[in-house]
Amino acid sequence: MANGGDDGDPRLMVSGKALVKRFGGVAAVDGIDVEVRSGEAFGFLGPNGAGKSSTMRMVACVSPRSDGELRVLGMDPDKDGPRIRARIGVVPQLDNLDAELTVRQNLQVYGRYFGLSRAHVRAKAVELMAFAELSDRADDPVDPLSGGMKRRLTIARSMVNDPELMLLDEPTTGLDPQARHLLWGRLYQLKQQGVTLIITTHDMHEAEQLCDRLVVMDGGRIVAEGSPASLIARYSTREVLELRFAPGEQDGQVSRVADLAERSEALPDRLLLYTADGEATLEAAHARGLRPVSTLIRRSTLEDVFLRLTGRSLVD
Amino acid sequence: MSTDPGPPAQRATGTVVPGWRAMWLRVEGHWAWYRRYWRSSLYSSGIEPLLFLAAMGLGFGSQVEAGPATGGHSYLHYVTPALLVAGAVMSGMGESSFPVLSGFKWQKDYIAVTATPITPGQLLGGQLAWLGIRLTLSGVVYGLVALTFGAWLRPGAVLVVAVGVLAGLACAAPVMALAAATYDEGRRFIVMFRFVMVPMMLFSATFFPIDRIPIELRWLTWISPLWHGNELARAAALGGGDPLAVAGHAAFLLALFAGGVVLARRLFYRRLVV
Numbered sequence: 208m209a210n211g212g213d214d215g216d217p218r219l220m221v222s223g224k225a226l227v228k229r230f231g232g233v234a235a236v237d238g239i240d241v242e243v244r245s246g247e248a249f250g251f252l253g254p255n256g257a258g259k260s261s262t263m264r265m266v267a268c269v270s271p272r273s274d275g276e277l278r279v280l281g282m283d284p285d286k287d288g289p290r291i292r293a294r295i296g297v298v299p300q301l302d303n304l305d306a307e308l309t310v311r312q313n314l315q316v317y318g319r320y321f322g323l324s325r326a327h328v329r330a331k332a333v334e335l336m337a338f339a340e341l342s343d344r345a346d347d348p349v350d351p352l353s354g355g356m357k358r359r360l361t362i363a364r365s366m367v368n369d370p371e372l373m374l375l376d377e378p379t380t381g382l383d384p385q386a387r388h389l390l391w392g393r394l395y396q397l398k399q400q401g402v403t404l405i406i407t408t409h410d411m412h413e414a415e416q417l418c419d420r421l422v423v424m425d426g427g428r429i430v431a432e433g434s435p436a437s438l439i440a441r442y443s444t445r446e447v448l449e450l451r452f453a454p455g456e457q458d459g460q461v462s463r464v465a466d467l468a469e470r471s472e473a474l475p476d477r478l479l480l481y482t483a484d485g486e487a488t489l490e491a492a493h494a495r496g497l498r499p500v501s502t503l504i505r506r507s508t509l510e511d512v513f514l515r516l517t518g519r520s521l522v523d
Numbered sequence: 524m525s526t527d528p529g530p531p532a533q534r535a536t537g538t539v540v541p542g543w544r545a546m547w548l549r550v551e552g553h554w555a556w557y558r559r560y561w562r563s564s565l566y567s568s569g570i571e572p573l574l575f576l577a578a579m580g581l582g583f584g585s586q587v588e589a590g591p592a593t594g595g596h597s598y599l600h601y602v603t604p605a606l607l608v609a610g611a612v613m614s615g616m617g618e619s620s621f622p623v624l625s626g627f628k629w630q631k632d633y634i635a636v637t638a639t640p641i642t643p644g645q646l647l648g649g650q651l652a653w654l655g656i657r658l659t660l661s662g663v664v665y666g667l668v669a670l671t672f673g674a675w676l677r678p679g680a681v682l683v684v685a686v687g688v689l690a691g692l693a694c695a696a697p698v699m700a701l702a703a704a705t706y707d708e709g710r711r712f713i714v715m716f717r718f719v720m721v722p723m724m725l726f727s728a729t730f731f732p733i734d735r736i737p738i739e740l741r742w743l744t745w746i747s748p749l750w751h752g753n754e755l756a757r758a759a760a761l762g763g764g765d766p767l768a769v770a771g772h773a774a775f776l777l778a779l780f781a782g783g784v785v786l787a788r789r790l791f792y793r794r795l796v797v
Binding site: 289299304317319322 | 534535536537538539540545548549551552555556559560630631632634635636637638639640641642795796797
């Protein structure tokens with residue numbers, strides 16, 4: 208526990224063993240093992256209620272663990288909460304900016320809580336406003352800003368202490384595609400700078416774009432772990448054939464084609480056939496007399512992995 | 524796990540700020556807000572009691588003769604110190620209700636602050652310190668204007684501002700605790716204003732002495748923090764206070780404040796560290 212409490216592997220930013228969080232009798236996080244290394248972009252993927260946010264709150268040192276081991280930056284959140292929080296950046300699920308202050312004041316006031324000097328936060332605010340493309344709104348109050356601007360400001364604010372580790376809880380939920388791409392660009396930039404990112408999301412595309420490694424959570428447990436590509440390779444096929452039928456005509460079609468694919472999944476609005484060669488499978492299905500309204504051949508995504516592992520769609 | 528660790532990360536610039544300074548940083552944050560909104564804020568907390576003073580002290584008071592009930596003083600001199608304390612108590616309770624609940628629930632800035640090295644206890648301390656500063660500011664403004672009315676009799680009256688701050692904070696701390704334990708839309712505050720604050724203002728010997736209150740109801744006045752504040756304020760402004768009584772009134776307010784802080788601190792942690 209010498210110099211900053213960095214014991215164990217110094218490159219280990221977060222390490223949790225058999226980590227549990229209970230609320231009343233209910234285990235929101237039910238014994239997970241997780242390790243995040245320096246410079247990594249790590250994702251928690253899962254539906255609402257999977258335990259992602261509860262895990263994030265424990266790592267952010269605002270929620271004591273109920274059981275198990277947890278080290279963040281080599282320190283114990285129960286004992287060293289403020290010291291850990293001084294070195295991390297937190298982007299909460301819901302923006303909690305000070306709506307009555309200006310963009311600049313939000314950054315400066317927040318920076319002061321990290322013990323930074325006035326001169327430092329003044330300069331830092333200018334730098335962060337440029338990063339978040341908010342320089343022209345510097346002295347406007349936060350309240351009338353768009354959702355995307357507020358989100359960018361929240362992310363910029365979390366960087367005011369040059370954090371070594373950033374915790375982003377659903378950073379792009381509720382943003383339009385343009386705003387989302389801008390944010391992804393910024394997060395990618397951070398990653399390039401060597402900042403460790405931990406991201407929760409239920410957006411598979413986001414996870415594939417940003418995460419080097421991720422875990423899929425369901426019901427408070429980790430059900431799979433790996434890089435996006437390795438998870439797809441392990442739990443899904445190369446391609447997916449989607450067949451859409453007119454309402455009411457889908458029932459009974461599964462049994463006619465199930466043997467054409469490695470695996471099939473009947474969603475309310477379409478039939479998914481998991482196969483190495485979507486084109487060939489489609490031909491075979493046509494040969495059996497199937498007449499779907501529309502078809503789509505695509506590569507497997509994390510959504511398919513999730514469907515396989517939990518039996519339900521991520522957007523539930 | 525063959526992930527490339529990438530270039531070595533920067534060392535964060537954040538540090539842990541020691542307790543009292545951390546509290547002060549929260550005050551500084553409030554000050555940034557105040558610089559933008561001081562006019563409306565000072566109006567509601569400082570000018571409002573002055574309207575009362577004009578109406579009650581000068582207007583209504585002109586019809587009241589100095590007598591034993593006012594300790595031989597003019598009604599203006601009698602009511603001026605109590606109105607400062609009543610104003611401080613009202614704004615202390617008001618500022619600790621919905622604005623504090625908003626920190627937890629609507630604006631959620633308390634959640635943002637406690638994600639930094641600042642702890643919930645320091646956040647609460649900053650909140651109380653800031654309130655104390657605002658009560659001082661509005662007390663001083665009120666006191667200076669009252670001075671131009673000739674409403675103060677002796678230099679000891681400057682202590683009335685301190686009494687107002689003490690009484691305001693003593694009432695604020697338990698209300699902050701209540702706000703930390705409020706998870707709904709805060710209807711209980713409306714009830715509190717209507718059934719606790721207003722009766723307290725009316726029956727705490729603010730406008731007339733306690734001996735006009737029927738003996739069987741007088742205990743309600745005795746437990747009213749505003750009454751203790753009023754007694755202290757009159758002792759300072761008009762003189763002639765019994766030292767033992769003064770100590771008792773001060774002890775009551777200090778105890779209420781201390782109890783409120785202990786409770787609020789516990790409830791702040793319960794709300795923010797879950």
